[in-house]
Amino acid sequence: MANPSWLRAAALTTTAVLLSAVLAGCGDSGEDGDLTTQKLDWKDCPAPSEAEGGGSAPSPLPNGTPWQCATMRAPLDWAKPKGGTIGIALIRARASGPASKRIGSLVFNFGGPGGSGVTTLPAFGTDYSALRTRYDLVSFDPRGVGRSAPVKCESDAQLDVYFQQDATPDDSAERVQLVKRTQRFNAACEKNSKKVLPHVRTTDAARDMDLMRQVLGDAKLHYFGISYGTELGGVYAHLFPKKVGRAVLDAVVDPTQNPEQSALGQAEGFQLALDNFAKDCTSKKTECPIGDTPQEVKDRIAKLLADLEKKPIPGIFPRQLTQTAATNGIAQSLYSKDFWEYLTEGLEEAYDGDGKILMLLSDSMNGRNENGEYSNLTAANIAINCSDEKPRYTADYVQQRLPRFRAASPLFGDFLAWGMVSCTDWAVPGAADHPDVSAPGSAPVLVIGNTGDPATPYEGARKMVDALGKGVGVQLTYKGQGHGAYDSRNKCVQGVVNRYLLDGKVPKAGTVCS
Numbered sequence: 001m002a003n004p005s006w007l008r009a010a011a012l013t014t015t016a017v018l019l020s021a022v023l024a025g026c027g028d029s030g031e032d033g034d035l036t037t038q039k040l041d042w043k044d045c046p047a048p049s050e051a052e053g054g055g056s057a058p059s060p061l062p063n064g065t066p067w068q069c070a071t072m073r074a075p076l077d078w079a080k081p082k083g084g085t086i087g088i089a090l091i092r093a094r095a096s097g098p099a100s101k102r103i104g105s106l107v108f109n110f111g112g113p114g115g116s117g118v119t120t121l122p123a124f125g126t127d128y129s130a131l132r133t134r135y136d137l138v139s140f141d142p143r144g145v146g147r148s149a150p151v152k153c154e155s156d157a158q159l160d161v162y163f164q165q166d167a168t169p170d171d172s173a174e175r176v177q178l179v180k181r182t183q184r185f186n187a188a189c190e191k192n193s194k195k196v197l198p199h200v201r202t203t204d205a206a207r208d209m210d211l212m213r214q215v216l217g218d219a220k221l222h223y224f225g226i227s228y229g230t231e232l233g234g235v236y237a238h239l240f241p242k243k244v245g246r247a248v249l250d251a252v253v254d255p256t257q258n259p260e261q262s263a264l265g266q267a268e269g270f271q272l273a274l275d276n277f278a279k280d281c282t283s284k285k286t287e288c289p290i291g292d293t294p295q296e297v298k299d300r301i302a303k304l305l306a307d308l309e310k311k312p313i314p315g316i317f318p319r320q321l322t323q324t325a326a327t328n329g330i331a332q333s334l335y336s337k338d339f340w341e342y343l344t345e346g347l348e349e350a351y352d353g354d355g356k357i358l359m360l361l362s363d364s365m366n367g368r369n370e371n372g373e374y375s376n377l378t379a380a381n382i383a384i385n386c387s388d389e390k391p392r393y394t395a396d397y398v399q400q401r402l403p404r405f406r407a408a409s410p411l412f413g414d415f416l417a418w419g420m421v422s423c424t425d426w427a428v429p430g431a432a433d434h435p436d437v438s439a440p441g442s443a444p445v446l447v448i449g450n451t452g453d454p455a456t457p458y459e460g461a462r463k464m465v466d467a468l469g470k471g472v473g474v475q476l477t478y479k480g481q482g483h484g485a486y487d488s489r490n491k492c493v494q495g496v497v498n499r500y501l502l503d504g505k506v507p508k509a510g511t512v513c514s
Contacts, residue, residue: 033082035073036214045069045091048119052146053367053375058091058122061129065093067122072215074143074208077199086196088208089147090140091118093125097133104218104245106135106501107209109142111227111251113202114367114380116146127487130498135222142232143208144200145380151196153189153379156372160319163366166309167324168414175395178418183425189383190427198428200380201387202435206236210243220245220443222501226484227251227456233445234437234464237472241442246501250448251484254460255437255467259389259423260401263416264408265457270416271409273334273454274298276481280337281344290347301330302411304350313355316363321355327415329361334454336482386423390430393420437464442472444506446497450488452481474506479514 045067047057058067071087095102106128110120117139128137141148154162162185169175190197209232213221222245225233230249237244257265278294291297308323315321321329333343339361346357363369367377398417405413423430439445445468449461458477465473478485478493485493492513499505 035075035081035085035211038073038215040070040072040090040215042068042070042092045118045122048116049147049150050373051150051152051376052116052119052141053377054369054371054373055119058119058125061093061125063096065096067125068092068094069118071147072140072208072212074211076149076195078204078207086143086149087147088140088143088212089118090138090212091121092136092138093121093132095132095134095136096129101134102136103134103502104136104220104222105138105213105216106131106222106224107212107216108137108139108224109226109229109232110139111225111229112145112377112381113142113228113232113384114145114377115228116141116375116377118146124487127489130494131224131501134502136216138212138216140208140212142200142205142380142384144196144383145376149196150193150376151189151200151379151383152192152376153185153382156368156374158188159366159368159374159378160372163325163328163362163368164319164322165324166322167327167418168309169395169418170309175399179395179421179424182421186382186386186424186426189379193379193383194427197383197387200384201431202232202235202384203239203431205232205384206239209236210240213243218245219243221247223247224486224501225249226486228253230447230456230464231255231435231437234439234468235435237439237442237445237468238435238437241439244439244442244445246443246504247445248448248486248497248501249445249464250486250497251453251456252447252449252461252464253456254463255435256463257460258433259385259391259420260393263420264405265460266455267405267409267413267416269454269457270331270334270412272457273452273481274301274330274409274411276452277334277340277343280340288344290344290351298411300351301347304347305411313350313353315355315359319359321350321359324415325362326350326355326358327412328365329358331412331415331454332361332365334482337480337488338482382422382426386426386430387428388431388435389423390433392423392426392430394424395421437467438469439472440469442468444474445472446476446500446507447473448476448478448485448493448497450478450480450482450485452479453483455483474509475511476507477510477512479512485513 073085075081121139144151231253278297281288312320312322333339367375405417449458
């Protein structure tokens with residue numbers, strides 16, 4: 001969704017640790033100053049850091065191939081490429097096929113912005129086993145994320161309060177509180193991450209990827225971008241059109257929209273996904289436990305949220321399930337049809353006064369683990385979005401726009417509209433109304449749109465194709481549900497993508513999979 005939109009206890013101690021790590025990374029660029037000649041020191045991966053979400057070190061792939069990690073040095077400020085550097089955390093699994101058949105590295109970005117590629121790629125690694133026959137699978141923590149000079153804002157305890165706040169104010173007093181809370185969060189980001197904040201734009205990450213391409217030894221960048229990763233891929237193609245190899249953009253961000261238009265599109269997308277969920281539940285042979293008709297399902301959800309605003313229910317002790325947390329949890333479950341059963345169960349339990357499942361779903365959206373520790377997903381998400389996006393929306397402006405958002409989605413409209421104040425008083429000015437992805441002279445880019453995608457509505461795929469320019473974007477349509485297409489495991493989609501990435505076979509524009 002919009003900024004969760006996408007920290008630590010003992011805030012002073014942890015802030016000092018993270019800042020010292022960032023500043024230590026801003027070191028000398030080397031004797032010759034040419035970062036393209038650096039050699040990566042690949043080693044077994046450590047356990048993910050707190051900023052990456054914590055947990056255990058990634059297990060080897062089923063055939064025993066280990067995950068290896070390294071750190072690439074990149075300029076802190078691309079305007080001063082021979083100045084101080086930061087570390088960009090990388091992960092890879094070597095290609096499984098013969099060396100003679102290897103194409104190069106396939107670089108993944110899974111979205112956010114703010115998601116750790118170092119932790120996400122191993123979680124989905126087996127899904128890309130076919131692609132690994134000819135590519136090293138590579139991902140990274142973009143700057144500001146995870147181990148790559150992470151943006152630090154608030155402590156875990158403070159974030160628990162932040163995510164419990166009323167995100168949909170109903171009167172002037174609540175609006176004032178929301179704006180003040182946003183300003184406090186943003187001020188904490190500036191205080192704790194002042195050195196990094198001006199340098200986390202998508203254009204910076206795209207330049208990091210071109211350096212990565214060279215350090216990995218590839219003449220062209222072969223790329224697989226998902227969700228926000230499609231925007232990053234489009235920006236890369238704009239900056240380096242002649243360096244684009246085989247590129248796939250899945251779950252496509254509309255590059256022509258400003259933040260308000262994007263939020264409105266998400267309101268429509270999540271409403272469509274909710275409609276599809278309600279129809280699915282009530283159309284099965286077995287009884288739908290949360291309503292007899294699609295409208296009843298939605299009416300009961302609306303009543304639950306209204307009741308929670310007045311009186312939250314027990315969530316995960318000691319936290320309660322608020323209206324905001326429940327809305328967030330419902331939205332999280334709509335990202336994938338695989339989660340619909342959890343939404344049904346979570347709603348059943350919430351109707352009986354137990355908010356644990358919806359709270360768990362909300363925690364997942366916010367990057368909170370079972371130990372109460374947050375990744376820096378939210379901090380990085382807001383930092384990158386606010387650095388990219390020029391518009392700054394006031395509470396008065398949002399209040400005026402509410403009728404349009406409510407028309408788009410009675411359930412999610414207010415929630416997404418008020419998310420537009422996230423960049424209020426942000427320390428760094430935004431770069432533009434929307435990204436430039438025009439890429440004349442680029443190799444073909446495969447652009448995949450999912451007709452049932454809640455977070456990146458289907459229409460964005462056509463807009464991306466048009467914006468990339470004539471002869472560049474090639475659209476593939478998937479008539480499915482959920483966020484993205486390739487990981488739906490649809491054989492048609494995976495077949496088209498695999499033939500393109502492995503064999504260079506560009507599909508006919510307008511190909512449809514269902």
